[in-house]
Amino acid sequence: xxxxxxxxGPSRNLGASPGFSEIRNFFNxxxxxxxxxxxxxxxxxxxxxFFIALLDLQExxxxxxxxxxxxxxxxxxxxxxxxxxxxxxxQPSARVLALAKNAGAGSLAHEWxxxxxxxxxxxxxxxxxxxxxATTAWLADFPVKSHPLCTALTALYKGVFLDETNxxxxxxxxRSVRADRKNGQxxxxxxxxxxxxxxxxxxxxxxxxxxxxxxxxxxENDSLGVYPNRLxxxxxxxxxxxxxxxxxxxxxxxxxxx
Numbered sequence: 001x002x003x004x005x006x007x008x009g010p011s012r013n014l015g016a017s018p019g020f021s022e023i024r025n026f027f028n029x030x031x032x033x034x035x036x037x038x039x040x041x042x043x044x045x046x047x048x049x050f051f052i053a054l055l056d057l058q059e060x061x062x063x064x065x066x067x068x069x070x071x072x073x074x075x076x077x078x079x080x081x082x083x084x085x086x087x088x089x090x091q092p093s094a095r096v097l098a099l100a101k102n103a104g105a106g107s108l109a110h111e112w113x114x115x116x117x118x119x120x121x122x123x124x125x126x127x128x129x130x131x132x133x134a135t136t137a138w139l140a141d142f143p144v145k146s147h148p149l150c151t152a153l154t155a156l157y158k159g160v161f162l163d164e165t166n167x168x169x170x171x172x173x174x175r176s177v178r179a180d181r182k183n184g185q186x187x188x189x190x191x192x193x194x195x196x197x198x199x200x201x202x203x204x205x206x207x208x209x210x211x212x213x214x215x216x217x218x219x220e221n222d223s224l225g226v227y228p229n230r231l232x233x234x235x236x237x238x239x240x241x242x243x244x245x246x247x248x249x250x251x252x253x254x255x256x257x258x
Contacts, residue, residue, distance in 0.1 A: 005049060005105060005212035009059075012052045019047045020078075027054060027069040030095070035079030038101055046078060046101075053108055053212040060206045062241075063248035066255075068112075070095075070119045078104070090114035092131055106215030113199035117192055124150050135161075135191040152246050156239040160198045161191070172198070172232055175225040188226045201228045202240040 020043065024032045034043065058068050066072070075094070079101035087100045088107035095118070097111045098104075114133070121134035126145050129137040138157050144150050163170050169177075176189040187193060197217065204214040217227045228236055 005053070005210055006215075007052070007056075007210045007212075009056060009208040009210065012055055014048065014051055017044055017048070018051060019043060020050070020076075023047060023051050023054065023076075026051075027065050028072045029069045029074055029076055030072055031075040033075070033077045035077075035101060038079040042101075049105070049212050050076070050078070050108075053210050056208055056210045057109065057112065057203070057213055060203060060208055061244040061248065063244055064251050067247065067251055070115060073119060074115050090118070092118050092133075095119075105212050108212060109200040109203040109214040110196045113196040114192060117195055120153070124153060133192040133195075135195040139191050149243070149246055149250055152239075152243040156236075156243050157195075159236050159239045160195060170232075172226075172228055179224045179226050188224070197227050198236055199240065201233055202237045205233055205237055 018026075020032045020034060023029070038046065054068055058065060061067070073095050075096045077096055077098035079099075088098065088104040088111045090097050090111045095115065097108075097115050099107060099111070117133040117135055118131075121129050121132055121137055124134050124144060125137055126143040129142050132140070132142075134153070135157065138144070138154070139161060144154055158166055161170055161173055162168065173189065173194060176194055179188040180186055200214040201217040204217045219227065219229050
């Protein structure tokens with residue numbers, strides 16, 4: 001049975017049932033790959049879910065279409081190139097965002113932020129950070145460029161990773177570390193994962209709601225405490241909104257420089 005996401009938002013007139021080719025052309029993704037076991041009858045429904053979700057993400061962030069595809073550097077895989085036991089993932093070496101056919105819904109915002117986090121590192125820092133995510137490089141004290149966008153992104157990182165004194169780890173970070181210790185792993189406390197969970201929480205809290213983008217981040221569903229709580233969401237969400245609005249304005253007025 002095809003997945004039907006919960007959605008609360010304006011209607012989207014996609015015209016004559018666009019497919020994945022239209023998604024690629026509209027957002028200028030580098031490529032889109034579908035798994036061979038995605039049936040023809042499922043492709044149209046999946047394409048509609050993706051197209052509407054990406055349009056919703058664009059509207060929530062207030063950015064031009066080229067931001068969604070990271071200036072044509074990002075590829076999408078659906079039902080292809082998955083990992084055992086993983087419903088969705090971002091592959092930095094290939095700049096690929098992949099969702100599993102039957103379990104990837106609700107993970108799109110999380111994985112998109114991984115892709116963005118990886119992409120923006122080349123613009124945020126004054127030094128070469130290699131293949132690091134921007135969240136990781138920032139916590140490693142790589143020097144940040146002097147630019148209003150960099151200042152806004154730094155303020156966002158402080159809101160996510162630091163307490164009100166900007167001297168200690170935030171409660172969100174501390175809870176994520178405890179969750180990893182409890183489970184004997186290193187996952188929840190990785191900077192890129194904390195950043196992505198904060199972002200998808202911001203997306204799920206938006207007035208425009210689409211469960212294909214984000215789902216399951218609410219505190220009542222968070223037994224580990226690894227998502228922002230209510231007070232943290234109230235503090236962090238305006239920082240996400242401010243940064244992406246500034247980014248949208250900058251890209252719209254400087255199309256060749258971002």
